[in-house]
Amino acid sequence: MTYFAFSCVIVLAYLLVRSNKRQQGAESELGRLRKKSLLDARNQDKSHNRDLQQLLDALPQAFFSITKEGVVNRINSQAGRIFDGRDILNKNIDQVFLDSAMRSLLLKKLSKLKPARKILRFPPNSIFSSNTHDKDSHWEIEIYPLSLLSKNSEIQLMMRDITASVHSDQVRKDFVANASHELRTPLSVISGYLEHLTEEGGLDQREPAQKMLGTMDRHVVRINRIVDDMLLISKLESDDFVPLNLAPFCIATCVRDVIERLELVIKKQKSTIEMEVAEFELIGDQFYWTQILFNLVENALKQNPSIPLQIRIHAELDRDDNFKIHIADNGIGIPATDLPFIFKRFYRVEKHHSQTQVKGTGLGLSIVKRAVEAHGGTITATSTPGIETIFTIAIPKSHDE
Amino acid sequence: MESILIIEDEIDIANLVGFNFERNGYSVDIAHDGREGLEKILKNQPDLVILDLMLPEIDGYKILKKMQRDTRSHSIPVIMLTAKSQIDDRLKGLELGADDYITKPFSPKELILRAQAILKRNRVTPVAEDFLLGPFRFDKNALAFFVHDQPLSLSLIEFKLFLFLCQRAGQSQDRNNLLKVVWGYSDEIHSRTLDTHMKRLRKKLGKEGSFIETIRGIGYRVRQPE
Numbered sequence: 196m197t198y199f200a201f202s203c204v205i206v207l208a209y210l211l212v213r214s215n216k217r218q219q220g221a222e223s224e225l226g227r228l229r230k231k232s233l234l235d236a237r238n239q240d241k242s243h244n245r246d247l248q249q250l251l252d253a254l255p256q257a258f259f260s261i262t263k264e265g266v267v268n269r270i271n272s273q274a275g276r277i278f279d280g281r282d283i284l285n286k287n288i289d290q291v292f293l294d295s296a297m298r299s300l301l302l303k304k305l306s307k308l309k310p311a312r313k314i315l316r317f318p319p320n321s322i323f324s325s326n327t328h329d330k331d332s333h334w335e336i337e338i339y340p341l342s343l344l345s346k347n348s349e350i351q352l353m354m355r356d357i358t359a360s361v362h363s364d365q366v367r368k369d370f371v372a373n374a375s376h377e378l379r380t381p382l383s384v385i386s387g388y389l390e391h392l393t394e395e396g397g398l399d400q401r402e403p404a405q406k407m408l409g410t411m412d413r414h415v416v417r418i419n420r421i422v423d424d425m426l427l428i429s430k431l432e433s434d435d436f437v438p439l440n441l442a443p444f445c446i447a448t449c450v451r452d453v454i455e456r457l458e459l460v461i462k463k464q465k466s467t468i469e470m471e472v473a474e475f476e477l478i479g480d481q482f483y484w485t486q487i488l489f490n491l492v493e494n495a496l497k498q499n500p501s502i503p504l505q506i507r508i509h510a511e512l513d514r515d516d517n518f519k520i521h522i523a524d525n526g527i528g529i530p531a532t533d534l535p536f537i538f539k540r541f542y543r544v545e546k547h548h549s550q551t552q553v554k555g556t557g558l559g560l561s562i563v564k565r566a567v568e569a570h571g572g573t574i575t576a577t578s579t580p581g582i583e584t585i586f587t588i589a590i591p592k593s594h595d596e
Numbered sequence: 597m598e599s600i601l602i603i604e605d606e607i608d609i610a611n612l613v614g615f616n617f618e619r620n621g622y623s624v625d626i627a628h629d630g631r632e633g634l635e636k637i638l639k640n641q642p643d644l645v646i647l648d649l650m651l652p653e654i655d656g657y658k659i660l661k662k663m664q665r666d667t668r669s670h671s672i673p674v675i676m677l678t679a680k681s682q683i684d685d686r687l688k689g690l691e692l693g694a695d696d697y698i699t700k701p702f703s704p705k706e707l708i709l710r711a712q713a714i715l716k717r718n719r720v721t722p723v724a725e726d727f728l729l730g731p732f733r734f735d736k737n738a739l740a741f742f743v744h745d746q747p748l749s750l751s752l753i754e755f756k757l758f759l760f761l762c763q764r765a766g767q768s769q770d771r772n773n774l775l776k777v778v779w780g781y782s783d784e785i786h787s788r789t790l791d792t793h794m795k796r797l798r799k800k801l802g803k804e805g806s807f808i809e810t811i812r813g814i815g816y817r818v819r820q821p822e
Contacts, residue, residue: 379679380606383701387612390703410608 256337256353259283263305263349267291277354300336304350308340314357333361373541377421377557381414417556424558427486428540431565439480439569446510446520447472449481453488460496465503468492472510477518477590483566490559491522491586497555498544499526516592518572521585528580537576538564598715599623601642603633603659604677605651609700613646613677616704617711630654634662637669643718644711649678649689660692664751671752673714677702683785690789693751695779713780718752729762730821731804743804753778754797758818761808766820768811 251258251271260269265288274283283291292298294317304311313336337353388407391397398404431437450472454461461468477484488508495506510520529537533544541557563586567574572590600622604610607628614624625640627633630651637645637659645663649656656676663669676689676697686697695714698707727734733742741748741758750758760777761769771790778793779786794816798805809817 376679379700380609383679384606384608384612386701387609387616387704390705391616410611414608 254353256335256355259352259354261288261301261305261350261352265289265302265305268349274354277356297336301338301350301352304338304340308350310340311338312336330358330362332356332358334358370540373557374421374425377541378418381417381421384414385411385418421556421558424556424562427562428558428565431562431569437565437569440482441478441480443476443478444481444484445474446477446484446518447474449485449488450508450510452485453492456489457492457496460493464496464500466496466499467503467505469505469507472508472520473512475512477512479570479590483569487563487566487588488522490563494555494559495522495524495526495584499524502526518590518592520588523583523585525581525583528578528582528584529576530580531578534576534578538574597621597623598643599625599640600644600646600711601625601627601633601636601640602646603627603630603636603651603656604646604648605629606648609648609677612704613707616708620708620712630656630659634659637663637672638666641668641672643672644715645672645674646677646707646711647674647694649676649685657688657692660689660694664693667749670749671755673718673752675707675711675714677707686785687788690786691792693753695753697785717780724759724763727762729765729818730807732762732807734759734762743801748800750797750800751793753793754800757793758797761816761818765818768814768817770815774815 248271251269252273254271254273257274257277258269258271259267259274262268267283267286267288270284278291288298288301292301294315296315297317300311300313300315314333315336316331316333319330319332333356335355335357337355339351339353341349341351388411392404392407447470450470454468454470460466492506492508496504505525507523508520509523510518512518529544533542536542537544538560540561542560543557564574567588567590570590572588574586574588576584576586578584600614600617602610602613602617602624604613604626605628610626610628614626617624625636625642627636631653633645633647633651634654636642647656647659651659654662656678660674663672663674670693673695674693676686676694677700678685678689678697679700686699689697696710698710724734724736726736731744733745734740735742739755741750741755756778757774760774771787775786775790778790794808794810798808801807807819807821809819811817
């Protein structure tokens with residue numbers, strides 16, 4: 196019994212001592228943690244700051260944080276880039292944003308602390324660098340009142356260069372406007388004569404009616420060609436990558452094919468085509484190559500409806516397999532002022548009385564250029580009006596196909 | 597026989613329009629570019645011009661401007677025939693003094709009807725006697741206005757507007773009324789050009805321009821001199 200009591204006391208004492216020890220340990224643990232959390236907080240603050248900066252740098256927009264006094268107190272790397280390395284940090288917006296529209300927008304939002312989204316246009320020499328140096332640049336401006344860094348009210352400004360998308364939007368709009376313009380003329384002719392022919396007695400006189408139907412038919416063909424060409428150009432311009440059916444083909448066959456298709460016009464104009472093309476094979480899309488040659492030859496003929504034209508087609512493949520083809524004619528040519536624009540869609544060289552029966556689609560040369568480029572080549576044009584006009588297509592040796 | 601000049605570079609369109617006018621008893625002449633067109637306007641002074649806007653050599657807008665400046669042509673009415681259908685383009689043409697417009701594709705019948713309406717309005721010379729109104733004098737034989745005895749060079753549209761307002765001096769004329777007098781009918785596009793023509797007229801009157809008063813929400817009025 197005493198033995199039992201004694202051992203109980205021992206155990207109790209032991210437990211007491213132990214719990215005491217543990218308590219001491221817990222206290223020192225607490226102190227350690229407290230110290231650690233203080234350090235952590237400091238580190239965390241630093242790493243939080245670093246994370247924030249990384250986040251801001253990852254934004255596609257240029258970012259600026261502006262205090263209510265109008266001082267830029269934080270920027271991201273995009274912002275640095277569009278200011279071309281100029282030191283803008285801790286400067287007042289008056290010194291940073293020199294554009295008056297931009298400045299007044301910022302001042303207004305600073306005083307009201309309201310969010311805003313606006314698209315502003317800056318002249319080409321403005322302080323923001325953009326890819327389009329000679330044209331106005333368009334920027335999407337977003338403003339949010341938000342305090343990221345301090346308790347003080349501040350605004351966050353984001354800017355994004357949207358010049359490219361504004362530009363491509365414009366190109367698309369122009370294309371639609373031009374295309375509908377091109378379609379209206381043949382439609383007018385067709386609907387105009389149709390109105391007469393469907394009138395009572397409109398078909399009574401056979402000969403004029405037949406003549407009208409002939410004219411209408413020519414314009415139906417024209418509409419067809421415009422639609423075909425529009426589809427072709429949109430296919431060629433759809434992406435960076437144009438799907439080509441690459442296969443070996445004989446360029447001389449293409450040339451013969453084109454001459455055959457244009458035989459009637461050539462005979463009618465008493466024109467001649469001289470062909471200096473050896474029987475060699477190229478790798479490419481035969482459909483596009485026929486289109487390229489057809490458009491160039493037909494274009495030459497159309498520009499010179501009233502003179503017997505001499506067209507010369509010369510192709511060569513040099514020792515390194517670089518391919519070159521020249522299409523030359525002795526027609527009225529292209530004035531030097533028009534030369535830079537002839538490959539633009541719907542661009543027409545205006546000439547005195549160049550009255551062909553039916554105008555082209557305005558897309559022929561753009562299709563040629565795009566198709567040549569899809570084959571990795573280039574096309575250039577030179578012209579001495581009345582003497583010689585040459586289109587030269589060069590395709591460097593294909594390496595990867 | 598009234599003569600029509602068609603200025604249009606698309607041969608088939610010019611022939612289509614020409615065919616329809618000839619069938620309706622007009623004599624037709626065709627010009628295929630702007631330069632030839634302007635020469636024929638000044639030389640032959642047709643009764644009506646059908647004008648395409650996109651022309652080689654001199655475009656339609658320039659032709660309108662030159663017609664307005666030349667006394668041989670400033671009273672010849674013009675119908676624009678154009679593939680442009682953007683409202684701004686039409687406004688620009690009407691502001692430059694064209695009387696009407698028609699967009700491609702068009703109905704030849706409608707074109708003839710509009711032409712007939714314009715020619716009819718022009719044939720009926722304004723029934724007006726000589727009159728004096730403050731600094732203005734109207735001479736019915738010369739069909740001209742004078743300000744302080746200086747002749748005024750007005751376009752046909754300005755002339756019609758001013759005569760109509762002077763004959764009703766002191767009374768406000770509402771916009772629709774004015775539009776009908778000048779163009780025969782009123783639509784939104786014409787309505788938007790009215791103010792431009794009034795502005796130009798006011799400017800031509802110089803310091804007497806204040807005689808033309810804008811009546812907000814209604815139209816215009818020529819003030820009765822004291």
